[in-house]
Amino acid sequence: MSDEIIYLDNHATTRCDPRVVDAMLPLLLESYGNPHSTTHAAGHDAAEAVDAALHSLAQNLGATREELTVTSGATESTNLALLGHCLNPRNRKRHIVTAATEHPAVLDPIDALRREGFGVTTLEVDANGQIDATKFTESLTDDTAIVSLMLANNEIGSLHPLAELIEIAHARGIPVHTDATQAVGRIPIDVGRLEVDLLSCSAHKFYGPKGIGLLYVRRQGRLTRLKPRTFGGGQQRRLRPGTMNPAAIVGMATALQLCSDEMPTEPQRIAALRQRLMEGLCQRIAGLQLNGPPLDSEIRLPGNLNLMFPGVQGDALMLAAPRLAVSSGSACSSVDAAASHVLLGTGRSELQARSSLRFGIGRFNTAAQIDEAIAMLADAFDQMQQFS
Ligand SMILES: Cc1ncc(COP(=O)(O)O)c(C=O)c1O
Known part of the structure; x- marks a missing residue:
């Protein structure tokens, strides 16, 4: 033994898949420019690599490149999605619907919103980790600002019938965020077809590097407007400013491509x-x-x-x-x-x-x-x- x-x-x-590491190394050792430097080729090379990676990520998720924001991982994405939507002064609604089995990356920002005066309905689940569609429908009110339900549970692997639940929420004009951290790379996901409004994930759950993830924000029939949580340079449409990490972004894109190839x-x-x-x-x-x-x-x-x-x-x-x-x-x-x-x-x-x-x-x-x-x-x- x-x-x-x-x-x-x-x-x-x-x-981290060794093929992912191989794809990242040139961005650390050779094309190491700041992707936001516009005055020299080192910056252009890094920017090109980031752009290609974002296109690949978008393609593999069924999104467009403009709908993706790079974050440090799912926790940052869920916080940006939930706080960014709910605390935007344009949002006047004060009620949130979620489920008891969500990850702390969702439950804790919702708790923070509760302390800001939001009402929260936390739906119970059955032995399979499923919520009841009727109870879900009944939980939605005219004051519901957002629904947050995970795609796949991190402990018991339950998959919510998200498409069906999104349809119910959308019928009332309510946006849906999904924490897809355990689902991306493991089961096929097409955000365009799913019609989910916001989606969060982390690359390290699908054989990519740690400390990098995505927030998807649906543009078509847009139901959410996010207020940034951080302020700085003008990167990423000012939604998540700061110098991007080309090696990690290329690693994340390579990792998701490998998952798609092997799906x-x-x-x-x-x-x-x-x-x-x-x-x-x-x-x-x-x-x-x-x-x-x-x-x-x-x-x-x-x-x-x-x-x-x-x-x-x-x-x-x-x-x-x-x-x-x-x-x-x-x-x-x-x-x-x-x-x-x-x-x-x-x-x-x-x-x-x-x-x-x-x-x-x-x-x-x-x-x-x-x-x-x-x-x-x-x-x-x-x-x-x-x-x-
Ligand atoms: C379902 C789910 N959501 C969110 C997270 C948070 O991911 P990260 O720590 O990469 O931000 C995890 C990590 O365990 C998770 O399993």
């Missing part, structure tokens, strides 16, 4: 690895329970698995299998030790939530790694049973 870490935490982040086959390969993991663990550990939607359903991300281990704490199990990288909640919430709000939201008890582990299978995982992960976890589980 090697000392290699078996990395099954691809919802927290992914390994016809990769989700099935990853789903097969997940099935292998599930079956292998069930053979060795009695009483395992699945959290979230069934694995063969259309409403779950292909690489996501979330399991409840009978009678043990997830954290203790991870300690007993130190070469296995998985998690007991989102990477952000592992900063504080609260039980997963997503699992609690789906009806699990605190004890059940604390007995659960999240697995995220990704591009660099192999069947051999899955088998090793099964052995590690089952051995750790047996060991803990003996002690208890």
